[in-house]
Amino acid sequence: MADDQIAAMTAEQFMEKVGRVPDALSPSAAERDLAHRTAQAAGSITRSEVIERGHYWTDRHIPYSQSKYYPGPDGHKYRTDCSGFVSMAWKLGSSETTVTLPNYSHRIDKNDLKPGDILLNTDPGNSGHVVLFEGWADAGHTSYIADEESGSKGAVRRVIPYPYYPGHGTFRPYRYDKIAEDTQSGVVDVQIIGSDSTVWDTVADYKAGKWSGSWTSEGRSTAAAVASASTGGTVHTYAVGPNGRLYSHDRKAGGGWTEWSEVPGGAVDVRGVSAAARGNAVDLMIIGSDGSLYGTTADYGSGKWAGAWGKVGDNRLKAIASSASGNVVHVFAVNEDGRVYNRDADYNVGRWTEWGEVPGGAVDVRAITAAEVG
Incomplete structure (x- = not known):
């Protein structure tokens, strides 16, 4: 047959x-x-795998670009900007944007944030931005450890004030719909x-x-x-x-x-x-x-x-x-x-x-x- x-x-x-x-x-x-x-x-991806995939780029300090692509650990290539980075970490099928990422996720409260969630500014183009949440940096939850593709630093892991640096718009927490504990x-x-x-x-x-x-x-x-x-x-x-x-x-x-x-x-x-x-x-x-x-x-x-x-x-x-x-x-x-x-x-x-x-x-x-x- x-x-x-x-x-x-x-x-x-x-x-x-x-x-x-x-x-x-x-x-x-x-x-x-x-x-x-x-x-x-x-x-369908666990929180630990999301963080591991994020580190695959931050450990290599992949430069920021809105036109270039770089593979994730499985060889699939993603756009090397902020939303491409999250698409790679979440293991999505394509490089999404700050406008389309909500199609794969849902809003959560600040106190519900867990490793593998994101802080997202859904504005289009250069006005939008997204970072991967890894964990709180202090007991008061005023800052957190984040992984991101930064326009000035490339793929980087650093501590960021919650929800993000002043002057960059409104950021809200989101969770991938199919993340596994x-x-x-x-x-x-x-x-x-x-x-x-x-x-x-x-x-x-x-x-x-x-x-x-x-x-x-x-x-x-x-x-x-x-x-x-x-x-x-x-x-x-x-x-x-x-x-x-x-x-x-x-x-x-x-x-x-x-x-x-x-x-x-x-x-x-x-x-x-x-x-x-x-x-x-x-x-x-x-x-x-x-x-x-x-x-x-x-x-x-x-x-x-x-x-x-x-x-x-x-x-x-x-x-x-x-x-x-x-x-x-x-x-x-x-x-x-x-x-x-x-x-x-x-x-x-x-x-x-x-x-x-x-x-x-x-x-x-x-x-x-x-x-x-x-």
Whole structure:
């Protein structure tokens, strides 16, 4: 089937045509799928990544220009003026202006300012200006640490009086609509498949030093495999049902579980599943009926799924696990030879690395899991 025919189909039509998880997509198609999902996920970014991206220019003292462009850490080029700098730090798709940045953000109060927010003068042209807020410089909140592209100093990190230097117009605080918090609650939700094949969960509060003390049914009978990830205080559970299809449901902190619903994309005969969170997005990986790895993305910030599953090469996998570091998803898999292999999906550049064996020489591996330490 030609790529243009596939592109013209909906996910449902594609699955009806193929009859199972697609196994005919080439590696180049997998690269295009990741690049597409990278574009879809653009905008979901943590506060720490915003600041890191800002420092990428301030550490290099990139000169100010309204006509020149310079790459961010992912290689995408942005205009080297004040609004181009914020567009780069927020990882927007293009270089916005002081007039258009409010289309991607919303007003907040001074006392709500957090790292990665901005102080913005929305006037057009040379009358407007914007700076990236990094943190308060004093207890009275009269000055703050800022990163900016200054017309006289270029990309610079410095302390600025709130809201900005006198004589430069009116500045107000704004927050990017899809920014993700870096908070770590210390609460871990643990899921198991019981002897009755039902998904059960319990909660460990490591800050309080206690467990919930009981296991609670999540209501999914005859589950064959389970994985979970968390975004913004919400736990997302993914389970392979008795029909080989993939289902999910959610629970917000302090709330109950939503109803189970099938994950979009029509995957069938799923043999394994893993999940990893990147900001407001979760990358789902599955082992298809052919033993190969497939992936899709749920953007919980926008409430959208990527839809179709993208194949990531031809394999004969037995088990998978995944974890995310910033905007890179690390996938670990036990192959049919019983050894452990790894490859990464780098959303900064929209590419997969090649499979490589994990050092150490492990053989006859039966199961695998992975977790970021941070």
